[in-house]
Amino acid sequence: DAGITQSPRHKVTETGTPVTLRCHQTENHRYMYWYRQDPGHGLRLIHYSYGVKDTDKGEVSDGYSVSRSKTEDFLLTLESATSSQTSVYFCAISWGLAGEQETQYFGPGTRLLVL
């Protein structure tokens, strides 16, 4: 299995509080991604990173920010959590964007409940 960890694995928080989720990889992959997965919607890309300090928005980026100060760490922040952000969050990594390099490897996920 690819060396990807996510922390925390579970979190319960209240509406309006800031929340930061961490993704850590030991594979030295260039690309890192944050997805959310909800029933009926499948996996939706929130943000991704193509290098240290290089990030871009995905299809559902509103209400989320990211940072990548080191190759191995990719942080997802909910500035002010809302109940609609209750979800399962997956981090993923890949070597590149084409051919065999684009295979994505996922972390174990973080279950977030916003009350």
Added chain:
Amino acid sequence: RKEVEQDPGPFNVPEGATVAFNCTYSNSASQSFFWYRQDCRKEPKLLMSVYSSGNEDGRFTAQLNRASQYISLLIRDSKLSDSATYLCVVNPGDKIIFGKGTRLHILP
């Protein structure tokens, strides 16, 4: 047509049977195709890539039909352990798009 579309299922199939899933995609310029497997409350994992000529890995066969813009996954001699959700993944060139998945239940 949605970017990537799958029958959500569930497919309830007796053990030992053959089951096939299809996945349609809208962008004819798509170049890369994959099947991922996701067990309940677990992360998605790559099952196999899909090559133009079709490819096989044990009991699993993946095929691509560019003319009709769909990919398929065939599972032969299904096992109880094949019960999972199968995600179709397509790369039209600038991003990876995941289908919502097809749930498979193998019945003893």
